[in-house]
Amino acid sequence: MRGWFFFGKGRVNVRTLAIYGLGVVGAQLALTLANQVDELLLLDPDEQRAVAVANDLQSAGLALPAKQIKAQAWADLKRAQALVVALGPAEVVQPDLSAVVAAVRVAAPQVQAADFTGVVVNLTQPNEATTAWLQATWQLPPQRVLGSGTLVDTQQLHQAVAAALHLAPASVTGYVYGQHAGQIVPAWSTVQVDGRLLSALPGGHFDQQQVQTNARLMAYYVIRGQAGQLAAQTAANRLLGAIFQDQQLVVPAAVFHPQYGGYVSFPVRVGRQGVGTYLLLDLYPVEQAQIQVAAETIATQVAELQQLNGAQP
Numbered sequence: 001m002r003g004w005f006f007f008g009k010g011r012v013n014v015r016t017l018a019i020y021g022l023g024v025v026g027a028q029l030a031l032t033l034a035n036q037v038d039e040l041l042l043l044d045p046d047e048q049r050a051v052a053v054a055n056d057l058q059s060a061g062l063a064l065p066a067k068q069i070k071a072q073a074w075a076d077l078k079r080a081q082a083l084v085v086a087l088g089p090a091e092v093v094q095p096d097l098s099a100v101v102a103a104v105r106v107a108a109p110q111v112q113a114a115d116f117t118g119v120v121v122n123l124t125q126p127n128e129a130t131t132a133w134l135q136a137t138w139q140l141p142p143q144r145v146l147g148s149g150t151l152v153d154t155q156q157l158h159q160a161v162a163a164a165l166h167l168a169p170a171s172v173t174g175y176v177y178g179q180h181a182g183q184i185v186p187a188w189s190t191v192q193v194d195g196r197l198l199s200a201l202p203g204g205h206f207d208q209q210q211v212q213t214n215a216r217l218m219a220y221y222v223i224r225g226q227a228g229q230l231a232a233q234t235a236a237n238r239l240l241g242a243i244f245q246d247q248q249l250v251v252p253a254a255v256f257h258p259q260y261g262g263y264v265s266f267p268v269r270v271g272r273q274g275v276g277t278y279l280l281l282d283l284y285p286v287e288q289a290q291i292q293v294a295a296e297t298i299a300t301q302v303a304e305l306q307q308l309n310g311a312q313p
């Protein structure tokens, strides 16, 4: 995995990264990034879990001094440039989200008291809806709350296109919009290979439907075998690199989009302040309509999270 420690542009003096939710994804991320930051704040709804992961990490022989790895140091969020949220459960198919709802609510006073001014990077599923829920509950500006969204779905599409054309995945650009692992919208209008639109590719028939199916199969096999942590790591790493280095990197992420009146996955510039400008490409009308459907599905999920919250004591 490519690190972002050594690249100097826009560097901040002290890099403080916080992670809330120290299950498989959160703990692995802490290990991967520990040597790229100056301070690591490990947070979990279960204090014992946070203390356990902090001590485990301090035992791991890292360059980062043990005292810079802190459990439940909510007040230190004030210094953090980024807060990754990786709350469970790990199940993707019909997960019980009551624990996520409670964990987000219970953290709200601490996030607000810390006067957190960094960027939230949410990995929790369902991604767009829980990102919206986080933003509303923690009352942070939408520009500073984003989720990994369809970043992984976009990488799956690039891989499937590249495999069909026997090319390197890096030859392929373009974005998947919509809803991660749900109403995904592979925007073929944006897909280019070696800088050329698919319609301009020389020779041979390119079966978009088959490629789309292959990309979906990749996602299906990941979910069937309960994996996904590896791609989640790289997604987090890309987003955190963009934030810590102020890269203004264009990525498809779960963001608040005024046109859709809520959160949806859409390509945006990401830098130290979080979400910058939206990348407004000429989408096909059918793609625009599909993004609208995705946004409505996400809004329904957000309403369900609100209902769950209302049902809790």
Ligand SMILES: NC(=O)c1ccc[n+]([C@@H]2O[C@H](COP(=O)([O-])OP(=O)(O)OC[C@H]3O[C@@H](n4cnc5c(N)ncnc54)[C@H](O)[C@@H]3O)[C@@H](O)[C@H]2O)c1
Pocket (backbone or CB within 6 Å): 020, 021, 022, 023, 024, 025, 026, 044, 045, 046, 049, 086, 087, 088, 089, 090, 091, 092, 099, 100, 103, 122, 123, 124, 125, 126, 127, 148, 149, 152, 227, 228, 229, 231, 232, 235
């Ligand atoms: N964005 C992506 O591409 C991607 C990929 C893989 C996983 N994920 C998501 O990341 C999140 C964390 O996954 P994980 O594998 O680390 O999960 P996990 O079950 O290992 O860890 C979950 C963490 O959530 C918290 N939690 C509190 N109450 C809980 C409860 N009752 N049930 C479960 N967890 C509870 C705890 O902090 C726990 O450590 C999930 O939402 C998962 O779907 C996202």
